Amino acid sequence: MAAVTILETKGLTKVFGGIHANTDIDFQLPEGQVMALIGPNGAGKSTFVGMLCGRIPATAGQVIFKGEDISALPAHKRIAMGIAYTFQITSVFANLPARENVALAARRKHRLDEAGILAKVDAVLARIGLADRADQIAGDLSYGHQRLLEIAMGLVQEPELFILDEPTQGLADSEITEFVDLINGLKGSTTILLIEHNMDVVMRTAQAITVLNFGEILASGSPSEIKANAEVQAAYLGTVHAED
Numbered sequence: 001m002a003a004v005t006i007l008e009t010k011g012l013t014k015v016f017g018g019i020h021a022n023t024d025i026d027f028q029l030p031e032g033q034v035m036a037l038i039g040p041n042g043a044g045k046s047t048f049v050g051m052l053c054g055r056i057p058a059t060a061g062q063v064i065f066k067g068e069d070i071s072a073l074p075a076h077k078r079i080a081m082g083i084a085y086t087f088q089i090t091s092v093f094a095n096l097p098a099r100e101n102v103a104l105a106a107r108r109k110h111r112l113d114e115a116g117i118l119a120k121v122d123a124v125l126a127r128i129g130l131a132d133r134a135d136q137i138a139g140d141l142s143y144g145h146q147r148l149l150e151i152a153m154g155l156v157q158e159p160e161l162f163i164l165d166e167p168t169q170g171l172a173d174s175e176i177t178e179f180v181d182l183i184n185g186l187k188g189s190t191t192i193l194l195i196e197h198n199m200d201v202v203m204r205t206a207q208a209i210t211v212l213n214f215g216e217i218l219a220s221g222s223p224s225e226i227k228a229n230a231e232v233q234a235a236y237l238g239t240v241h242a243e244d
Ligand SMILES: Nc1ncnc2c1ncn2[C@@H]1O[C@H](COP(=O)(O)OP(=O)(O)OP(=O)(O)O)[C@@H](O)[C@H]1O
Pocket: 016, 017, 019, 020, 021, 039, 040, 041, 042, 043, 044, 045, 046, 047, 048, 088
């Protein structure tokens, strides 16, 4: 069965002042796939996903989700359509309990009564291993648990497309293993776009990889194709601690 493209960009471009952060990006993401987006610091990864989510207005080009041009839609409308995301910078509400953070995210998506919201919230907190910390103030959680809480805030929205910007940054090894299991558990049911510097995580989760360099797509392919690509080696893989 040919894969359906859930997300596509055409000529997506962002210029900040004189900086060409993204130039003319044509990109397709097949439904149900885990795709990693990699590239050196400053390559334009966060800018690209910012334009997908609606946090950063594009200078030019289109974002097409489920066949609809969403380029002009604000972020909350994209969430309602099925896009969820976590940011590079922790964005939990530090003075609220973990459960309330997830409930706020759930209410942005689901039109349910409070009991319905809390049922979804508690199921996600259990899935992500934070059930016993649900009543703790988010700001008191360890950094790693705050990152997992953010993932729970995305997951509770039951997204069709889940975009994660450096989710494992600052996580302990055991937490990274849990994260890899979580992503692999979502494979097939949720389309995932993962910005990730940890090549071990990329190789253990991604079915496809897109490499950005200087704001343009340098290469796109299966993990083994990307690993074997000489241009990618020169631009990126040689500069990070790549496992095997
Ligand atoms: N708000 C902004 N104003 C001006 N320049 C910006 C802004 N955001 C990003 N840039 C520039 O755009 C380029 C791409 O940055 P971006 O953060 O998208 O890269 P990245 O690949 O996500 O990097 P990293 O891996 O370090 O997070 C960089 O040159 C950056 O300095």
